[in-house]
Each structure stands twice: as C-alpha cells, then as structure tokens.
Amino acid sequence: MDALIEKLKGEIIQQLNLEEMTTADIDTDAPLFMEGLGLDSIDALELIVLLERNYGIKLEDPKAGKDVFHSVRTMAEYIQSRQEA
C-alpha cells in the first residue's frame, strides 16, 4: 500500500500540474479538496481520468467520488480494492 500511495502522489503532482510540490508535501490522509491540496472541480475530473488512464478503473458511480477522492489514502484503497476484485 505504501508503494501505491507514493506512486499515486507522483501521478497526482504530474496530472494536476502541482509543479511546486513534491510527494513529501502531500499528506496521505489530508482532504484533497477544499482544504489540503485545495483542488477544484476540474481537478476532480482529472483524477477520474487518472484512474482510468493509469489503472484502467472507471468510476461508475459518481456518488462514490466523494469518498474515493477524499484523500490519497482513500484513492489508493479504492484502486487496490478494484484490482483485487
């Protein structure tokens, strides 16, 4: 899980153009939206694309997005659960 979290942080930085951040700057459990990284609605769409492009995972239930994209850890847990399914 730690390796996936680290990989995911790097992908988020690249995908969302968080040029001045490093993986060490991202708190694994901090909220991605509003607080924490302060991401916006376009970023949310980018994260959905990231899941599909990098992990082949389609977020079929839009309502699940709030929980899946709460933090880097919840994203990693979701990816892992889908890969194991």
Next chain:
Amino acid sequence: MSTKLHIVSAVQLREGCWHRDGRAVTEWRQNESLAAWLSDQYRQLNMAYPKFFKMDSLCKLATLAVEVLVGDETPVNPQQTGILVFNRTSSIVSDCAHQELISDSVNPLPSPAVFVYTLPNIMLGEIAIRYRLSGENLCVISDVARPEEIFMHAELMAASGMTELILGWVDVIDQQARAWMLRVKKHDGETNNSQLSTQLIKDIDNIPTWTHSLKS
C-alpha cells in the same frame, strides 16, 4: 464618441524579459522550453499563485503580463475595470494538446484540464479571477494589431461604464510568445479628446512586436 482615455502604464515582453514603462523588471535566463521560461519568470516575480501552474502557456503569459502591469496597484473599482485582449493564434497550443490526447491510438482520453483552455478568452477569466475584476471583457482574434481597431473597442468599453481597462496582445505558438499590455484609464482632465486618441494609437503603434523565441 467623446471618451477620454490615456495610458498610465505599459508592459512589454522584450528580449526574453518583462519591461514596465521601459524598465526591465525581470531578467532573461536561458531555459530549455517556453514552459520552463514561463515558470522562471513567475518565480522572478514572486507571485505565490499556485493556480498559475495549472494554466496553459497562453494564460500563463497573459497572467505574467498583467502581474507586471498591475503589481500591487490593483484596480480601485474592479466592477468598472474592463479587460480587452487581442490575439492572433487563438488557443492553438491547447487545441493541439487536446487533439493529440484524443487521437492517441492506445488510450484516446481527453484531459479536462487541457480542454478548459481550448478557448483564448479563458485568459480573460484567469486575469479576472486573479485580480477579482468583474467589469466588461472581450477577446478579439485578429491578424495584426490595428491601433484604430484596438482603440475603437477600448472606447466602446469606456463608454459602457468602464473607468479603467487592462488592454493588450497575448500570443503563444510553438515555443514563441508575444505580449504587450497597457493600463488605460478614463481621463479626468480637460485634455483634448482627439489628441488623447491620437496619442494612444501612436503609443500602441510604437510598441515593438518582438517575439520571444527560445534558442535551441
């Protein structure tokens, strides 16, 4: 029309650095790409605006130009401050990036963050957000900067209640950038309108159309 306008400040991108009212405010440094040059100029201006990095190169260039132009002297009446930007190559850089993504033979997925920049008037929105401006705004795509045309639009905006205008030209294509920006205000004095108009047109006409092109 009898609107009185005058230029209070002018910014130009010249020889790889920004000049305000003829004085260099950043310095030229060799960079490997236009993107790297834009980031370098951002850091030289100490902007502390993370949203900058999410923008495409056209919006970054426009934002840098206005940052140099306005600095800490934000418009007093944001609701009466208009934005008027001219551009020749539209949003070609983001258009091409989007086309490349959706043409990918393996994974043709669009990027929302790229797609939102596939219109040149997005740079007006970025400027408005940065400085909380809510006045009129207009983006005009034109082959060349015709002073009479620029002044006509500026005059119309002023006549519609704008007391101040951020007015300029911003273009990015391939690794080339071109930009100038003016801060124009309604004149309070008794100066002859036609003289002011003539001076504004003359000033725009004299702005060098230098293109920043990175050396390989």
